[in-house]
Amino acid sequence: MVTIFLGSANTPSALDDLRKIAELIEEVGHGVVPWTSPGVFPLGNHMSESLDNICKHVDAAILIFSEDNQVLFGNEFNLHPKPNVLYEYGLFKGHLGLDRTIICRRGSSSIPSDLSGVIYCNLDREYRAERELLAWLRRLSPRK
Template sequence: MNIFIGSSNSSESLKALRQIALIIEEEGHVPIPWNKPGLFPLGNYVLDSLRDISLKVDAAVLIFNEDDRSWYRNDSVLQPRDNVVLEYGLFVSQLGREKTIICRRGNTKVPSDLNGIIYCDLNKEFKAQSVLVEWLQFLKARKIN
């Protein structure tokens, strides 16, 4: 299976992206990180490229990291980069919820519509790895393509 991995460009997010890519590879699948050369060709519109990618991959992992500080109800909160949240919605609409997952690092504020989603907690590294492996095995067993 080809699995897209989306994140921000922050060093913490890219570190998580590499760790997730290694787990995907170890399970015999092909990680497709957003920063893979050639994935976003020059002259293309980013959203069109993302839609094309969503049609070619079997699953997607989006990393929600504490990237941006914003104000919410008179308090400062950390939230994932807006484009990563948008990409989650795009991949869910194309692939479905069971093939598109969120991995969260830190205590990120997420949009209220996403509050009920069960996510992979990257703060607990060992558990995160086992949860990701379990998800990959589930996809393989269901032969989701």
């Protein structure tokens, strides 16, 4: 069985996307580890230690980039994903690789220029997003 970590911000819309994606993962027969599950971040542990441990026990990761932070850049505000979601994307990509770590993006949140070439799943196009996610999920196999 393939196990997938699912990360997002703690906002109602991001958590709604997390729930929908978790349902797709389960529909394909894979295990899902949403960041919101009890025990994912055990009491007394440090966040980075917990994330490193998760990286060792999952086969893939999906990070949801949504319009969660308003950041002043020059004279205008831009919408960005939460910094912890960006950090987690980099962490999981480093542990699992590009083919096992994907971005699902909601809205027009800015993506750092270092990630501008990464192909992501556009959650605003729901039908296409579901088909793309299902295709990616079906290609996954357990890590060796």
